[in-house]
Amino acid sequence: xxxxxxxxxxxxxxxxxxxxxxxxxxxxxxxxxxxxxxxxxxxxxxxxxxxxxxxxxxxxxxxxxxxxxxxxxxxxxxxxxxxxxxxxxxxxxxxxxxxxxxxxxxxxxxxxxxxxxxxxxxxxxxxxxxxxxxxxxxxxxxxxxxxxxxxxxxxxxxxxxxxxxxxxxxxxxxxx
Numbered sequence: 001x002x003x004x005x006x007x008x009x010x011x012x013x014x015x016x017x018x019x020x021x022x023x024x025x026x027x028x029x030x031x032x033x034x035x036x037x038x039x040x041x042x043x044x045x046x047x048x049x050x051x052x053x054x055x056x057x058x059x060x061x062x063x064x065x066x067x068x069x070x071x072x073x074x075x076x077x078x079x080x081x082x083x084x085x086x087x088x089x090x091x092x093x094x095x096x097x098x099x100x101x102x103x104x105x106x107x108x109x110x111x112x113x114x115x116x117x118x119x120x121x122x123x124x125x126x127x128x129x130x131x132x133x134x135x136x137x138x139x140x141x142x143x144x145x146x147x148x149x150x151x152x153x154x155x156x157x158x159x160x161x162x163x164x165x166x167x168x169x170x171x172x173x174x175x176x
């Protein structure tokens with residue numbers, strides 16, 4: 001690790017649905033990573049089973065210094081950086097945003113709705129802070145989302161993924 005490098009959250013893609021294989025390799029290397037997961041009911045051998053599956057099959061967030069990540073990436077040609085199409089730079093998620101995202105997505109709540117960034121227009125919403133409950137202090141945008149009857153707080157990782165939380169009572173939401 002170079003002294004000028006800092007640990008960052010990189011948004012990565014694992015092509016050909018190899019996200020879970022890469023997670024196992026990163027775990028063996030001791031590199032912190034996160035794959036957003038949810039429960040789905042799937043039929044296997046004629047029986048219904050509730051399985052924990054990735055929200056997006058090839059999305060993985062890696063918390064490492066770039067030089068360490070490059071060494072791993074060199075061995076795995078199907079492991080790629082996600083690039084921001086607006087500026088051509090690697091997508092790096094700020095630590096505080098990632099901490100909030102992991103705290104919410106890590107609950108595997110069935111009421112969470114995940115979107116690609118272009119499916120939700122956050123500019124139409126109101127910036128809010130949650131003032132009570134399990135997610136007190138978290139910030140997001142209060143908007144009407146497709147697939148839900150009411151407005152929800154959306155936490156977004158710019159250019160990667162957006163997540164709408166379960167309906168919250170109005171008294172737990174404060175406009176910023």
